[in-house]
Every structure is written in C-alpha cells, then in structure tokens.
Amino acid sequence: MKKVLLGTSALVAVGLCAGEAAAQGYAGLQGYIRNYGSLFDHGSTTANGARDIMMTSNAEFYVRGETKLNNGMIYGFRMEMEAWTQNGSTSAQGVDNVDEIWAYVKGSFGEIRFGEEDDARKLKAYSTYIGGSSLFFGVDSPDGVYALGTSTTYFNVENDTYKIIYLSPTFAGFSFAASYAPDATKGTRSFAIQADNDCDGTQSRGCNGNAYSVAADYRGKFGDTTIGVDVGYTGSEHETAGRKGVSAWRADAFMQVGGWEASIQYGKANDINGNDLDVSAMGGAIKYSMGPWSVGGFYQQGRTDVAGGGRNKINHFLVGAGYNLGGGVSLGAALSYQKRDNVTGADPTGTTFTFGIGANF
Helix, strand or coil: CCCCCCCCCEEEEEECCCCCCCCEEEEEEEEEEEEEEEEEECCCCCCCCCCCEEEEEEEEEEEEEEEECCCCCEEEEEEEEECCCEECCCCEECCCEEEEEEEEEEECCEEEEEEECCCHHHHCCCCCCECCCCCCECCCCCCCCCCCCCCCCCCCCCCCCEEEEEECCCECCEEEEEEEEEECCCCCCCCCCCCCCCCCCCCCCCCEEEEEEEEEEEEEEECCEEEEEEEEEEEEEECCCCCCCCEEEEEEEEEEECCEEEEEEEEEEECCCCCCCCEEEEEEEEEEEECCEEEEEEEEEEEEECCCCCEEEEEEEEEEEEEEEECCEEEEEEEEEEEEECCCCCCCEEEEEEEEEEEEC
C-alpha cells in the first residue's frame, strides 16, 4: 500500500522500557480518513446495472512508538489498523483488521525492520499525485474509483507478509534496500510451521515463497532543481507444480523545479497470470503547486498478455486539482477518461468525475 506522510500526530512521551535505567521514548496514535464521491458516464462499457454515482471511504489508524536504547540505537514499532475494509467476495463491509505491523532497529548502520511490511521494491517506489497532503488522485494505484478500474506499476509478488528488511543510510544521495520473505501468506498460521507447499487457496497470494527484493534510489539537489531515480526487483518461487515464480520490476524518475514536478513510472509483473502471461504499465505525470493549490495531468497505459497472443490495453487520462485547507485537511477533484483496446470483443470507454475530502491526524 502507498505510504502516507502524516501532517500531525498525537505523541505522548513515556518510559517504554521497564527497569532501573529505563530509556525515554514516545508512543502515539496517527492515521487518516478519506471520503470520496464518483460520478460515472459508463459510455460503451458492458457493465450491467452499474451505478452512475458512488460514495466510498478509506481510513486507517496507526499505533506507533519509539525509544532510544542505552547503546544509542533506536528501537520502534508501527501497527496499522484498517478502520474500514471490504470483503471482496461479497462486496460487503468487512471487519477491522491489521494491515501491517512491524518493528525496527536503526542507527548509523541504517535500519532493520521485522514484520508485515511492503517489500524493498515498493518501499523505494515514487509516484506523483495531486490533492494535498491527505488525498492521492492520479492514475498509478490511486485513491478513488474509476469507470474501468485502474492499472498500476505497484504489482504484488507478496504483499505485507512477514519479512526482514534492510534500509541503508544515504551516501552522496544514493541508498539501497533489500528484503526477504520466506512465505507469501499474510499473518501466521496459528503459529503452525510454514511449509513450502502450503498453497491451499485460503490466501489470495499464498502460493509464492522465498520472495526476495532489492532496490536502490538516488536523490540529488542542484540549485532549485531536485531529481530522483528509483529501481527495484522482486523475485519468488511458486509453490504450484508447473508454475514459474512470479517476479516484478519497477523503475521511476522525477524532476522538481520551482513549483513544477514531472515524473515517469514503469512496472512489470512476470508470469503473474501463469502460462508466461505478463502484466505491465507505464505512465507519467506533470504537476504544478502554488501555495495551497496543486494541479496536475496524468497518463498511464496498462497492458495484460492474453492467452493465444496479443495484449489487452487500458489507456487512462486524468486531470485534477487539490487544495490544502491546513491542519492536515485537503480537498481534491479529478476528471478521468479511459479507453480499452482489447484483442477480441468490444473496446469500451468510460468517464469519471471524482471528488473528495481527506484528513491526516
């Protein structure tokens, strides 16, 4: 999941370590809430009974803490709780659940994380969005709902599964990261032993194991110009006989000068649908920010290999604007146009107007 930089927080200084020489640290509660509305013109889509208006929301809260140890290193933790989630099989509101939970130790050597967290490739990824500090309208795995869905460069090989991650310090603008997850099943199996053939269908991504990820980035500032480049790879072993291991690449670059920002992203997932069928996406954005305002234009093309040859494509164009109201609250609106180019069958189009308000706390 995309990371959100929280604008405000409620932090309480506490003694986190018991004992005679207890170190002082903090514990805090943070989070976000985003509410959206979407108006659809389904155009030539073949959706049956699709509504022309939709309202939805997304919210999480985080419990986190950090303390400085006697040897100078920092220990901390973060637990992300979904305040609202959806049951994909019944389209009904689900129950509260833990999204991610991880702990870390950091010092001059960098940072080591243990727990349920994104892999190194996704942690180093960068995309441009508009909508202020607490809304993320765009075309690359964005907030909001669009008539024909979305493509993404953030492909999941394993997602939020238990892993170990190393994040290096920054050297002359360069840094790198690496992660390893022995099993792609999120959460434990009631503390049962994980097996290398436990693809039992109970988890949507429970069929990959020995997933490793490496990534690197560069950030450089030259006068008023900032440039950034990221690249990452994730590989895995598939636990189903006859299936190749799923892997994914992602790369991006951006440049910021004055209030302008331009970026480009590319991602590809290999054998994600089996039978050597890949999925990829490539796009870019340009954004301008002035005071509390931000405006932007976005484009992305997603491609999905089809059995028998050829690729289905979805082209997504979007323009949007955001306004920061202060105090971690922002407004956003976007107009989206999409067109599919399918190997066989119809080539539907769809238009969506999306608007929302979000808050970080």
